[in-house]
Amino acid sequence: MRRAAVYIRVSTQEQAQEGYSVGEQKERLIAYCKAQDWLIADIYVDGGYTGSNLNRPGIQKLMAETDKFDVVLVYKLDRLSRSQRDTLYLIEEIFLPNNVDFVSMQESFDTSSPFGKAMIGLLAVFAQLEREQIKERTKMGRIARAKAGLYHGGGYIPIGYDYDHDAGKLVINPYEAEQVRKIFEWYLSGGSLKSITDRLQDEGFTNKYGSYSSWSSVRYILENETYLGRIHFGDVLVEHAHEAIVSEEQFNAVQVLRGKRREQYGATAFQSKHWLTGLIFCGNCGGRYYLRNSGKYSYYACYSRTKQIKSMVKDPNCKNKNWKGPELEAKIDARIRELLHSPEMAADIAAHKPQAAAPVAENSSVEKRIREIDKQISKLMSLYQNDEIPTELLGEQISRLYNEKTTLQAAVTPVVEPTAMPFDLVQELIADAAQIWDFADEAQRRRIAQSLISRIILTDDEIEIEWAF
Structure with missing residues (x-):
């Protein structure tokens, strides 16, 4: 009897949609296992997690326990992941090398069949395209809010501010704003991220998220132009969208110092005790x-x-x-x-x-190749819609192009004046x-x-x- 691992994922947006709730997926997947005479080894659930990455406790546990089952069952391919790269990674690098097959109930295929293997590349591409459309719609909504001088709301509200839901704007939190000013002050006086974090802890400062347990919070504050009163999203920049906490002179001085420290030390700043280290x-x-x-x-x-x-x-x-x-x-x-x-x-x-000297852009050739890849993918999709290219070949070619595009995008470096x-x-x-x-x-x-x-x-x-x- 085959042992099945049932994987269920819902994002916050999908929990109320028909067919996507945890309960409905679970009921249908259990019924499918019974019909196939499979033994359910375990049920892995990620509730409220995006499918755009693998930072999910349920999928991580499943990846670590491949010796406990022979097949992974999901309701729909995009429940596993909305990222083509992650989908192919899970199937080709985690499941198949450990003799674990993958079955998607809704699409009626599994990787144990030749057709299922051919279809994986194609369906993963469409899952990726769907994710890109969601990102685009979300981005357009945030751009519209930014143009109106409104904060995007929800999620992480910067320390030093509270979010006024009615007005759609950030408002000063006096206690936290004073902490932000001290952090900028201490950094310009020579403090490191760690020493500032230690000082905040020693002096008992807290914020809406608790105490300053990590220097990453300090780094985020020092590099966040929201504290200048700005809303900056994409190409949209709105000045005086809310009250500033630090002056532009302070903020710019910190960025200069941050840039110099990163150039000299990278991620290992201050690990050496010698005073000339890195210079x-x-x-x-x-x-x-x-x-x-x-x-x-x-x-x-x-x-x-x-x-x-x-x-x-x-x-x-x-x-x-x-x-x-x-x-x-x-x-x-x-x-x-x-x-x-x-x-x-x-x-x-x-x-x-x-x-x-003015910086020289080194990304032109890379960006040109990315544009060429986008055109090639568009042409392939047109051929597919006109039944002019076999499904197996389409999935293979688009998979290769997306992998190349992902690698190139990671290599593009911003040019800073x-x-x-x-x-x-x-x-x-x-x-x-x-x-x-x-x-x-x-x-x-x-x-x-x-x-x-x-x-x-x-x-x-x-x-x-x-x-x-």
Whole structure:
């Protein structure tokens, strides 16, 4: 007797629709198992979860327990997933390799038959197209609300605001708004995401979602232009849609600092304890320098020269100089001290800083190929509607094209205009840093250095500092 895993999914929008409720799906699927003389191994339910991804507890449990059943049964293909990529992944990478067949009751096919295998690609494409139509309708509704200066409502309401359902607008929550202001203030004073999160917890701050248990909440606040009073959705930008919590100057200064930290450290910011970490680059190959400890000695070396980490090697033939740790640190420390005690030097640097070159778009060829894929899919669908292409070939070709399109879309990178930290904020930073540099610990020096310096370039015996203003 075959063992069946019954999978049921409903999204919030579909729970009240005929044939889609948990109860109705369950009743029909159990009856189907009885008619097939299958033993029900387990019933997996995801209530109120979207089918656009696999972040669902029920589907995750099912994926982990493929040894308990021989077939997965769903009411309709899109109950499994509305994503073509996820559908094919589940069937081809999870079910079939574990000798588990997949059966969709409504479409009357299963993967144990040749026709069922051919139809999977085609039906997955239509499920994907349906999802794209839903997304498009939702997007149009949100664009219309944004143009009217209305918040989209529901879901996540930004910390610092409450949602006025009658007016369709965000209104200030005084207690939370004060927390938002402090977060911007502390970050511009050199705080990291983690240190700010720890401070919020230590001082007992809470918001509508509870305490600040993760630094991701702090990051979201720092990068959310809603706090400028804006509604921004797609190409629609509405200023003064609601009351701002922070000034545009503060917000822009934070974005500059966030961008510089991401460029220097990526996702591993502040994991190293050394104050020059992430700032030093090789003038010969463009690779990074790092601090190596060898017994009693420490020295800075280019990754390309040591080949310590393959992914960090820019030029395997690089022979740029190694620097003794204390020697290089002393030279850079002297340059920073000179800046901190000479306001005129900072003003001169800012006045003569060359304008950054306009960014070059690197996505044109990728975007062109995406447009070509869309045209090819459109042509294939026209051929299918005119009965000019076999079903098996259609499913195979569209599946290949969608996979290529998904890969290309993930590779497209946004082009961001270069910006600089406002000089009045630089002056404040220099004044504050001058008072504590002599007494600062390693962590404090790191924050000051990475706020003042974009990068340090070593070329043989030469040291060039690119300041961040």
